[in-house]
Amino acid sequence: MASSSNQPAGSKQRAVIVGGGPAGALMALYLSQDRGFKVDLFEAFDENIIGGPTVRSWNVVLFDRGSDALKAGGVDLQKEAGERLLTLAGSLRHHKKEKTSKFFLDSLSICRGDFAKALLNKASKVPNVNVHFGCTFSKVDMEQRVATFERGNGDVVESEYDMLIGADGVNSRVRKELEENVPDFTVRQREDPMAFKTILIPIMNMEGADEGWKKRFHVTNSDIGCIIAPPRSDGMLTATVVLPSEGKTSFDALMKTTQDVRDFFGHYYPSAFGHEGPSEEVAKEFLERRTQQLRSTYCSRLAHGSIFLIGDAAHSMWASLGQGVNAALEDCQVFAQVLDSATEGKAVGQAVDVPKVLEAYNERRFEDAVAVCELSEEGMGGARSMRPAFAAQLLMTVLLNKTLGLLAPKVFTPPSLMAISGNKMSYGEILRGVKREATVTKALFVAGVVCAVAVVARKVVMRV
Ligand SMILES: Cc1cc2nc3c(=O)[nH]c(=O)nc-3n(C[C@H](O)[C@H](O)[C@H](O)COP(=O)(O)OP(=O)(O)OC[C@H]3O[C@@H](n4cnc5c(N)ncnc54)[C@H](O)[C@@H]3O)c2cc1C
Structure with missing residues (x-):
């Protein structure tokens, strides 16, 4: 049995990341930046099959939300990915005749595998990050804080941790361990x-x-x-x-x-x-x-003790919103902000109270994790394109914004869902906005029906 524990006494705290997808790779980069952690990232796939068109070869689209999280993590994606990165010039709808729109303007398109590979390449060059390929996480001893991984040849690797991060995607094994061993940790998937x-x-x-x-x-x-x-x-x-x-x-x-x-x-x-x-x-x-x-995943919380979940492991969603990667990258940015505010004023290298930081992260991010999943189901998810009621709600909100919005711009705002690609509004705020707009639409619909009935009733009464 091999051990990746070679931590000298008094040195940095150890972060073990399970999964080298976009979430895990960016988290490694964030933690490596003077945040007092030595990082070990374990990825199930071998190095030579990550990236390129063979493994999970769909292209993902990065909006400002994801791009800004990358920049804040010190990643210049253009430099890392080169010509494999495309900057989009908007969208093109093929329906009877072609129609272009500005949606997707300036967003980035990149193969998910190439993207993960570019981030992992960058992470593996950082001195306090070790990337271990071909290592599949199998179990965790939460008391001893030891994570166990298996190699393809049957070898077992054990890794001690101060903080364990489950970034192992929609079928997360780390999440499963929490589900099986922590009584009040529950998971619901749709x-x-x-x-x-x-x-x-x-x-x-x-x-x-x-x-x-x-x-x-x-x-x-x-x-x-x-x-x-x-x-x-x-x-x-x-x-x-x-x-x-x-x-x-x-x-x-x-x-x-x-x-x-x-x-x-x-x-x-x-x-x-x-x-x-x-x-x-x-x-x-x-x-x-x-x-x-695809499945949406709702965890009862995002952290337990010294373990927490990010990306699809924490909140996989239906694909309709195109937010999976964007939300995963934003998780890393939010976590770094929480960590930084917990260590503010402390000397660099002073140990952080990991469970306390993770609790703070859960408090800050939980609403967003639930909201982005709900939005993926609420908006266009599950329908052929968009549910008629939801489309009507969007249309009504646009109309109100363009008319009454001129008089009361703070009340009749543009549809909240339109803010999803930027990062000015959190997913939680967007969901609350979408629900408020639904209430306004319903109220106006009911008012319209009542008025119509009143007019008809008046005519009938006049005739009698
Ligand atoms: C067709 C399609 C199109 C999409 N388009 C978009 C889009 O346009 N925009 C967008 O934002 N999102 C999009 N998504 C969603 C996006 O791909 C995911 O949300 C994103 O990849 C999640 O990143 P992640 O790092 O959390 O998980 P993953 O990308 O799933 O990475 C998890 C990593 O963990 C590794 N792993 C798994 N189990 C273990 C284990 N036991 N031990 C060690 N390693 C393990 C895996 O090999 C993998 O490398 C799309 C998804 C699909 C299916």
Whole structure:
């Protein structure tokens, strides 16, 4: 059995991070910056299969919320990722005729694997960070504060910690350990009723494509689902095809042969591959690809003792909002702020009271963790594009803002959901705003119905 404990007495406190995705890698960088920690990050995958198009190859979009968290963590993503990073020029909606919008303007598109790799590369160059690849977390002894990892060859590695961070994604093993061993730590998950499969679409082969399309986030709605597709720097769209997980219009029901796949794209999404659909080879690959479903995760809290959860491990969500990575990166920034305020005035290197800091983090971030999951279900999640009631609410809020908002701008504000890409409003504030707007919309609807009934009743009475 190997041990990664070589901490000399009186040296830095030890942070052990489980998972080298965006959340874990950025947290390593934050903790390494004069915050008094020696960091060991353990990632289940081997180094040579992280990044590139083979592992989890979808592109993620970073808004200001995520980008600012990176900058505050000392990451210049342009420098780290180079030409693999694309700055988007807005969105392009394919529906009968193409329509562009400024949404997604200046947001960043990057392959999730390349992104994690760029952050891990940077982290592994920092002297007080050790990155251990090919090590899968299996269990934790909370009393002794020892985390156990297994290597592919069966070797076991034990690592002592002062602070253990679960950044191991939606199926978090760290979270499972808390669930199994801490009586009042509970987890609730909700499956998205929509399922998805990914496919690559060569942009310049699309009908009517021009060079500008290579920098647009593409959205295509159909009667049965949608395709959302950020571009990759090599001129491909990394498209997510979304359909109901069950019923007559699910993937399984619609596509049993490669010809079905070709007919599906040709009929519902001709803008992607033309009316003939994709080639036989692409159709075969798509047919064989696993259908996936996302889950939202609600933990009863984010921390227990010296252990806490970040990113998808803490609050995985439905994909509709495009906030998973952004929220994960913001977790790291918020944690660093909480840690910094706890250590303010203390000498550098003086040990922090980890459980107290984690409790403070839970207090600060818990509402946001719940809110972002709820927003992902409330907004566009689960629906083909957007639920009619929610769309009506958004429209009403926009109308009120444009009319009565001129007289009372603080009351009739723009829809709160629009603030999701920036970081001026927390997820908690946005959710409260969305609920307030729903109440106003309902009240106006009821008032409208009452007025209409009153007018009709008056006419009837006058006639009598
Ligand atoms: C198709 C699709 C499109 C998306 N698009 C967007 C988008 O546009 N914008 C956005 O913000 N979000 C998007 N997301 C969500 C986003 O990908 C996730 O929210 C994000 O990757 C979460 O980061 P993370 O670091 O918390 O977890 P992960 O990215 O899941 O990383 C967890 C890491 O932990 C490792 N690990 C797991 N178990 C163990 C273990 N036992 N021991 C050691 N290591 C372990 C894994 O190998 C992995 O490297 C999208 C998701 C999907 C599926």
